[in-house]
Amino acid sequence: MPSSTVENYLKQILLITLEREEKVVPMGLISESLDVTPGTATSMAKNLEKEGWLCYEPRRGVSLKPAGRKLGLNILRRHRLLETFLVETLGLDWSEIHEEAEELEHAISEKVLERLDDFLGRPRHDPHGHPIPTKGGVMQRKKSRSLVGCKEGLSVVIESIDDQERNFLKFARSRHLLPGKKIKILSREEEADAMEIRVEGKMPFSIGFEAARKILVSV
Amino acid sequence: MPSSTVENYLKQILLITLEREEKVVPMGLISESLDVTPGTATSMAKNLEKEGWLCYEPRRGVSLKPAGRKLGLNILRRHRLLETFLVETLGLDWSEIHEEAEELEHAISEKVLERLDDFLGRPRHDPHGHPIPTKGGVMQRKKSRSLVGCKEGLSVVIESIDDQERNFLKFARSRHLLPGKKIKILSREEEADAMEIRVEGKMPFSIGFEAARKILVSV
């Protein structure tokens, strides 16, 4: 039975793999995202290789083997289902569910997870708009673009919010930047690193490129 | 923040303290109930003392300090609320919830726990009939007697089932031995170590003293 440390490494490596669309993940990204020193990530990578979860190529990085990918997806499923439960059923705030799910995902059994899935009505997306992998380990990956790349005048629908940071999520909710909402890009100011947008039915406001980058949309 | 190991030790020590109605808990009972070697229990007791949870008197045992008692009660609260949730909301079987709750109790935050408590309607007893400590750390202790000590002809109500063992719980449920059920003692056979009982509305059957001991009742 893999420890929660192992589970965290594999989940994070999976997320980085998907994000970069690149099989090999350099050690730096791992140590940074898990907040451990580089040396720790290296020694852990060797352990994970010995246990068959991934391949470790010195000075290049790691790449998930099928077993590691499967476990990573499974943890992601747990995480996202739990987040959904915390918001839908217990009414927790969008901005505080990540840390909670981070703990619970390692403690919940397969059996309880499936019951929870039933109870929630087998949702396909979590509250952030991220897809929930199926029990079989399948996760549909739609190529969504970031708000930051959208031209003036365009109307788009928010697909997901790609940041777990508390304060950013609070901001997003306060401006009604939620999955499913329609928004229009009123103007772009290249020099000011900002754009002006309007969420349907709300007041227009401006948002910096850095923040807009975290908002994924579909046309 | 106490580790789940610490939490487990304190919860178990609390349970033994309550059961024996004796402040000092000998090391043997601890190592047995947590399934660790005696040496491990001793060295852990020293750590727990250093951290202020309890007093350790060599060759006598440990006794909880207020902090340890409080944390123990808190873990017990988590455990029993989670068991209730697993049965009431997710429909898990009575006999399988103990192990599940055993894991989750260390991962759930205070905040989520209180939301869960609200969601469940602030139950006072878990599915086994055990009292759930309040948020403030109060647990009412009714002196209930065991079925094994009941005389022939007596009618009693089941208060709780004092065993977490899967197979025993399965047996109990199959015979409708559940908290709240009324039962009548039809006869006692001292020599046979068994008694014949009838659950209200069901067929009579006999139960050994060993099993009857685990069933707590009120007159």
Next chain:
DNA sequence: GTTTTCATTTTGAGTGTTCAAAATATAGGG
């Protein structure tokens, strides 16, 4: 008052995970 028995403690070691700091590769710029 010895001896036996049983519970408990000590000792020495191992596992998994982590860090800080020193050593080493690799890629790019001069």
Next chain:
DNA sequence: CCCTATATTTTGAACACTCAAAATGAAAAC
């Protein structure tokens, strides 16, 4: 081609928890 900046690896140590097995203490049996 060398030199520097950066990413990565190695080393040595620590922490929390665990075990097996030997040593000790205290109570019970003789």
